[in-house]
Amino acid sequence: MKEQTKATETGWRGSLEGWLDAAYESLTESGVDTVRVMPLAKKLGLSRTSFYWFFKDREELLAALIERWRLKNTGNLIEQTECYAESIAEAMLNVFDCWLNPQLFDSQFEFAMRSWALQSAEVSEHIRVADIARREALIRMFVRFGYEFDGADVRARTIYLTQIGYISTNTREDVAERMRRIPEYVKIFTGQEPRARELNRFYFRHGYVMDEAPSLEVPTATAG
Template identity: 45%
Template sequence: MSRRSDPVLHRDDPSKEPLVGHVKVTREDWLNVARAILVGDGVAEVKILPISERLGVSRSSFYWYFKNREDLLGALLEDWARRNTSTLVAHCGMPAATITGAVCNFFRCFLAPDLFDPGLDFAVREWARRDAAVREIIDRADKDRLAAVREMFARHGYDPFDADVRARILYFMQLGYHALEQAEPMAERLGRLEGYLEGFTGHAPAPGECDALRVFAKEEAGS
């Protein structure tokens, strides 16, 4: 996935309720810009003054929403967990008639930036290299994600050992794909979908499963 462009501010987003009174930006705006800086420049550059300058508001308005910079960083971690871990776990638990259909649900997360943001994930991992507390949070998230993928295989009849091994292959492959910043066209990538599904699960996909995922990918690319 490509990195997101500059964040849309709440005040500029037609899907949001208009701001009223003297409010110029929202807590969501502060988080959106802080997230963009985290992904683009690293956690060391997530500072109150640069964010306020990007938002075009006074630094003092930061304290309407956050106690201090540490509070903002904590909110960023909560935002990351909600965006990436909770969404991935939820998609692994979605009903599916076959294991190949279940893996297609897993793949949807990585085709839609609103479901899983690889850039944000790796920015938090880079942060964790310098912060032991964040390292612990990352480790717990990986355990939770792996458990969800493992349970997905187990629900479809795989024994515990096989489910665990296949979960690790699938999850670590997907993260590694983004870590290597593969730039192959999406059509080329999806052209291997049947092979990927059989490789990960040991089963050929059911009729229509790959077509449905390709339609989803096309819709996401056009949104």
């Protein structure tokens, strides 16, 4: 019964999600070494002892962070490869949704995890497993549209390693410029040009209208 209570308790103890959100913020802003109980308690305005209502120790909190990353970034990317699409070009646009929508794929989280992996063999193994699962999902997407395995494998690696390169260098790009490049990325990655209706659906999802030139910059995206 206590496990059910832990997930919903608020007030002087805070909440499990509140502690996890604070840990996420510390990880993405300053690295894993700052994810510690006392600084988090201070950030939340809570007592140190309230942390232990939700987590046995710091290691359990770190494990919860890893699981949040796995479910969000790997889980959503795999789901996007499996979404309905008229063609491989539109399937590629579905994957590009990840790079443009932080609710689907959190590039800051990804960068922080890969930085953490440089000092943790355990996290490095989590990254390795995620990389394989994501590439395999991309391969299955291409195979679904009739590509031979070897060609699907090379295309999947090219797409994935390009995106990881963008994330690892913490690239920031202008939205309008990125959107203008979308059709060429699709053609290069798939060998097919996206149809107008496929591009229109994609642009609509992201609130973009061709010919507009917003100055907003957003982080790390392959498609641009």
